[in-house]
Amino acid sequence: xxxxxxxxxGPAGLSAAEVASREHLNYLVIEKGTIxxxxxxxxxxxxxxxxxxxxxxxEGTLKPVREKPSREELLSHYVHFVLDHDLNVNTGERxxxxxxxxxxxxxxxxxxxxxHSRRVLVAIGAMDHPxxxxxxxxxxxxxxHRFVDPYPYVRKEALVVGxxxxxxxxxxxxxxxxxRTTMAIWREDxxxxxxxxxxxxxxxxxxxxxxxxxGHLNVVLYKQIDEIRESEVVLTTDRSESMTLPNDVxxxxxxxxxxxxxxxxxxxxxxxxxxxxxxxxxxxxxxxNVRGVYVAGHFTHARHIKAAIDVxxxxxxxIAKQLREGS
Numbered sequence: 001x002x003x004x005x006x007x008x009x010g011p012a013g014l015s016a017a018e019v020a021s022r023e024h025l026n027y028l029v030i031e032k033g034t035i036x037x038x039x040x041x042x043x044x045x046x047x048x049x050x051x052x053x054x055x056x057x058x059e060g061t062l063k064p065v066r067e068k069p070s071r072e073e074l075l076s077h078y079v080h081f082v083l084d085h086d087l088n089v090n091t092g093e094r095x096x097x098x099x100x101x102x103x104x105x106x107x108x109x110x111x112x113x114x115x116h117s118r119r120v121l122v123a124i125g126a127m128d129h130p131x132x133x134x135x136x137x138x139x140x141x142x143x144x145h146r147f148v149d150p151y152p153y154v155r156k157e158a159l160v161v162g163x164x165x166x167x168x169x170x171x172x173x174x175x176x177x178x179x180r181t182t183m184a185i186w187r188e189d190x191x192x193x194x195x196x197x198x199x200x201x202x203x204x205x206x207x208x209x210x211x212x213x214x215g216h217l218n219v220v221l222y223k224q225i226d227e228i229r230e231s232e233v234v235l236t237t238d239r240s241e242s243m244t245l246p247n248d249v250x251x252x253x254x255x256x257x258x259x260x261x262x263x264x265x266x267x268x269x270x271x272x273x274x275x276x277x278x279x280x281x282x283x284x285x286x287x288x289n290v291r292g293v294y295v296a297g298h299f300t301h302a303r304h305i306k307a308a309i310d311v312x313x314x315x316x317x318x319i320a321k322q323l324r325e326g327s
Contacts, residue, residue, distance in 0.1 A: 002026050002117040003323055004316075005108045007098075009035045009089050011305050015121035016312035017087045023320035028117075030110060031089065031093040036078040038125040038298075039071060043173065044149045046071045049165065056307045057081045062239055083191060098266050102292030119292050119319050123312070126276065127301040133161065133252055136215035137228030143250045146175075154178040157246045159233055161225060162253035163189025168200045172208050172250050173199065175217035182245055184222040187238045220245075244284055258299035266290055286315045290302030294319065 006013045008030035008198045020027040034040055048055065048069050054076060056062035062069060062077045067089050069077070082089055093110045098120060101107035108115045130145035132138060147160075147170035158179040160171040165185055171183040192199040200208075211217040219240040228234075233247045257276045266269065268288045269280040279295050286295055294315060297308045 002028055004119045005115055006121045008123035010038055010125050014081055014306035015309045016121055016316050018085050019313055025113050025320055030093050030095055030206040031091045034091050035082055036075055038053055038127050039075050041145055043073045075131055095309040098262050121294040123297040124299055126258040127256045130256045133225050135225050145252050147251050150174045150177040153249055156248040158249050159247050160251045165200050165204055165254040167205045169215040170253055175211040182218045184220045187221045194195055210306045285318055
């Protein structure tokens with residue numbers, strides 16, 4: 001019988017594990033992918049948007065070569081946090097069900113094993129389900145919902161659909177490295193300059209506009225993608241005009257959502273968040289309506305990495321105190 005099962009080995013799950021260790025709880029972290037799996041799926045060589053103080057596990061422990069860490073530097077930081085603190089993490093193990101209650105304990109079943117615990121903390125990310133356009137041709141092999149690197153697409157006709165930083169970065173990398181790149185973006189996203197309203201970061205936009213000025217990147221203000229074909233894409237512009245683009249590869253980078261199926265099946269209520277559906281929880285303890293089940297991380301209202309690290313440091317001691325008192 002574990003005191004605490006933690007699902008997810010991202011910043012929130014790792015932070016929770018370290019606190020659980022200090023609180024002398026018998027815990028286990030279960031991760032379907034690798035340590036910091038979401039970070040690992042970022043484009044190769046990507047420079048993070050955040051400065052070290054916003055993503056490091058402890059102050060002063062992340063020392064990037066430049067002002068902001070790269071994907072690889074941050075991945076190494078999280079991996080070594082696990083190694084240095086000897087955290088109990090099982091990777092490559094997918095949770096398939098959570099059952100039980102706070103009185104009788106919880107059973108977490110994976111594709112490898114079955115675990116019993118007194119409490120459960122779900123600390124998954126929000127990248128499980130990439131958002132789709134749901135248009136004809138989106139199932140073609142040339143359509144991707146994740147961008148890794150630009151080099152397979154040199155001198156290819158590439159289309160990036162999306163208005164956030166990830167889409168802008170992908171379009172920038174493709175244009176810089178020789179792909180004939182078009183970015184399809186809604187007018188309101190393109191004209192948005194307010195960082196608080198989700199505008200793309202200025203250090204992405206500035207070089208993006210430089211690529212436009214050089215003629216390496218074309219921006220289309222669109223209303224909808226109508227059809228993806230083997231060698232072209234048909235879309236409707238924001239002026240309701242039909243446009244057909246020659247095309248070899250499409251990146252649909254319009255965001256993603258967390259997989260809440262396990263929590264819903266357990267009886268956890270959800271609500272509409274700022275961008276997507278989120279679990280309902282107590283803002284002080286992060287306990288859901290199902291007693292003994294807690295949430296933390298990017299799929300809650302506390303979306304940023306710093307909050308994902310800080311929240312478990314508040315709530316895991318509360319869980320430990322409950323368990324010690326037998327409540």
